[in-house]
Amino acid sequence: MTYFQIAGAAIGPGERRQVNVGIARLYDFTDMGIPVEVVRGKQDGPVLFVCGALHGDEILGTEIIRRLLRHPGLKRIRGILLAVPIVNVFGFNTKSRYLPDRRDLNRSFPGSEEGSLAARLAHAFMSEIVSKSTHGIDLHTAAIHRNNLPQVRACIDDDPETLRLAQAFHAPVILNAALREGSIREAARQYRIPMLVYEGGEALRLDENAVSFGVRGVLSVMRAIGMLPESTSVKKQTISRIAQASYWVRAPQSGMLTPRYKLGSLVEEGSVLGVISDPFGNHQLKLEATRPGVIIGETSLPLLNEGDAAFHIATFDKPDDGAVITEFRSERFEEKTHSEVL
Secondary structure, three states: OOOEEEOOEEEOOOOEEEEEEEEEEOOOOOEEEEEEEEEEOOEEEEEEEEEOOOOOOOOHHHHHHHHHHOOHHHHHOEEEEEEEOOOOHHHHHHOOOOOOOOOOHHHOOOOOOOOOHHHHHHHHHHHHOHHHOOEEEEEEOOOOOEEEEEEEEEOOOOOHHHHHHHHHHOOOEEEEOOOOOOOHHHHHHHOOOOEEEEEEEOOOOOOHHHHHHHHHHHHHHHHHOOOOOOOOOOOOOOOOEEEOEEEEEEOOOOEEEEEOOOOOOEEOOOOEEEEEEOOOOOOOEEEEOOOOEEEEEEEOOOEEOOOOEEEEEEEOOOHHHHHHOOOOOOOOOOHHHHOOOO
16 A cells, blocks of 8 residues: 655545644744645545645635535545645735735745745645645635636646646636746646636635635536546536736726726727726726726725726637626626716
């Protein structure tokens, strides 16, 4: 019998155990580590890591993993699931995106044993989790005061396996996103590990739609790579459309934003996304889409300074590709709501 080694523990076939990857002791003598639940099937198969709260305030991924670990299908798993509900424990406890030195963990990979706290955490995660995996899914939300449509981000250029997994997730949008220096996706690519990033909802909030969608997506990927048997129930799956690019519409002046479209809406070139005005309703300025697409991200805080990001729009090579995003599409706000503004 062969054992799976992680954090000094040996996990045999059919075992399920929680372990802790030690990182450091903080100055209050509190030990900081990475909690991991290892679910190993009786039969060999892929090794999938699923992680949340890489940014400590993005708690939605933690909830997705909590529900995933309670799913009855895990009793029939093949291979090994490495479930990491909280990577950045310090940020999670302080409700912060960052680590104590304000470093962004997702710009600190692959890390170093002798570097900053962020670098040491990244190095431990790579050594104990990523390097032992065959596939990976990283669960994120939008940053504070922003909201994201459920979507998958992946580098799918010349990578058919990553594209296959992205399509298996059945997100309405697959954003072909280039690898960023210091990110976990870039580090995983060094190990030739197909990896997805799921984005949905906003920081410090649990959006039920985004949570449920994330759980279904992870289970669907597990089926696609042979970790779980195919589902016998017939359910309508979302057809993913690939966005090769996206752009932000930023506030051209400071003021209060009154939006005209909701998250997931289709917009055309020239569509008025919203209006910014001062507290008296004067100096009104329209925010317009410069290219057609789908709103995949938006600010949830209407108080904007000049240059602040207001809407994130995914663009498609084919004009009709956005038309399939119907289950998330929201109708335009009622015109009468803004009659005095416009």
